[in-house]
Amino acid sequence: MSLNIVFHGANATNFRQGFERLIDARHQITDVSDNLDNAAERDCYENADVIVGVKFNASLPIPRRLRLFHAPAAGTDAVDMALLPASAALCNCFGHEAAIAEYVMTALLLRHVPLAAADADLRAQRWTYWAGRPTALRTELGSQTIGLLGFGHIAQAVAARAKAFGMQVHVANRSPVANALVDQYFSLDDVPAFMGSADAVVVSLPLTPQTQGLVGQAALAAMRPDAVILNVGRGPVIDEQALFDALATRQIGGAIVDTWYQYPTPAQTECAPSQLDFGSLPNLVMTPHMSGWTSGTVRRRQATLADNIARLADGRALLNVVRPAASP
Numbered sequence: 001m002s003l004n005i006v007f008h009g010a011n012a013t014n015f016r017q018g019f020e021r022l023i024d025a026r027h028q029i030t031d032v033s034d035n036l037d038n039a040a041e042r043d044c045y046e047n048a049d050v051i052v053g054v055k056f057n058a059s060l061p062i063p064r065r066l067r068l069f070h071a072p073a074a075g076t077d078a079v080d081m082a083l084l085p086a087s088a089a090l091c092n093c094f095g096h097e098a099a100i101a102e103y104v105m106t107a108l109l110l111r112h113v114p115l116a117a118a119d120a121d122l123r124a125q126r127w128t129y130w131a132g133r134p135t136a137l138r139t140e141l142g143s144q145t146i147g148l149l150g151f152g153h154i155a156q157a158v159a160a161r162a163k164a165f166g167m168q169v170h171v172a173n174r175s176p177v178a179n180a181l182v183d184q185y186f187s188l189d190d191v192p193a194f195m196g197s198a199d200a201v202v203v204s205l206p207l208t209p210q211t212q213g214l215v216g217q218a219a220l221a222a223m224r225p226d227a228v229i230l231n232v233g234r235g236p237v238i239d240e241q242a243l244f245d246a247l248a249t250r251q252i253g254g255a256i257v258d259t260w261y262q263y264p265t266p267a268q269t270e271c272a273p274s275q276l277d278f279g280s281l282p283n284l285v286m287t288p289h290m291s292g293w294t295s296g297t298v299r300r301r302q303a304t305l306a307d308n309i310a311r312l313a314d315g316r317a318l319l320n321v322v323r324p325a326a327s328p
Helices: 009-013 039-046 097-109 115-123 153-164 188-195 217-221 240-248 295-314
Strands: 004-008 028-032 050-052 068-070 089-091 145-149 168-173 184-187 200-203 228-231 254-257 284-286 321-323
Touching (some): 028 039, 097 228, 145 188
Parallel strands (some): 004 028, 228 254, 254 284
């Protein structure tokens, strides 16, 4: 079966290079802009069998023949499933968990091993961290407890690496977790106790109506005063004002935030990540949603996209199904 495949928008374009080599030559690929700038692009979109993209909403035309809408990422919160044709399955991609786990461990290690500060001091002939000085003693990551809020692909990859460093691993999750990597499990009804049990809390939950604002003022107040929170899931899972206040008042030790509350748009390519002045907080490390963005992530996601396109063409079961197509 020949399929019309549309890569919609700038985000999808990241996964486009060399994609022809991964799929059957009988399929046709078309690239269209985010706003479907002309009639030809709109026509291609409306007649697509497969759309690769990150958003689907009322501003876009209804693709009449659509059989597969494939997000090239894990998150599908920008896809309005009520508008998506019933004939189309919705699938997503992972492949980012190794990269994000490396980001998390790097962020945590840098809190215990001050390489940049030691380097800067020694260049200035200051032996600040010289072994033998009582004031130079460092802490060790392996002596700490990491708390994982959610236990999906990302958290499982983080748990494996945390265990390699000797850390205790606590998990809060919607469903019970029985895993050799996990030392203690908490239900989502017991988030405050979970938050208070760890030296570092990693939030990797997707954004849903149930998870929005899950980490609010009470959860942050339950954290240890020297604990750090990392968000590599979705920004609004942590309440924006509550996080700012907890950091501004030094209620918690710090935060590393990679996922935010507002993002650039095609009309505004640079912007602050929040309406609140997070940039003024010295106990916060800010990064621009970069934790999973590696060449390896792109290759693995391309492979998932190509695999599902082949499965669709051959009539086989799809992988990573978020919402199945309606039965004919």
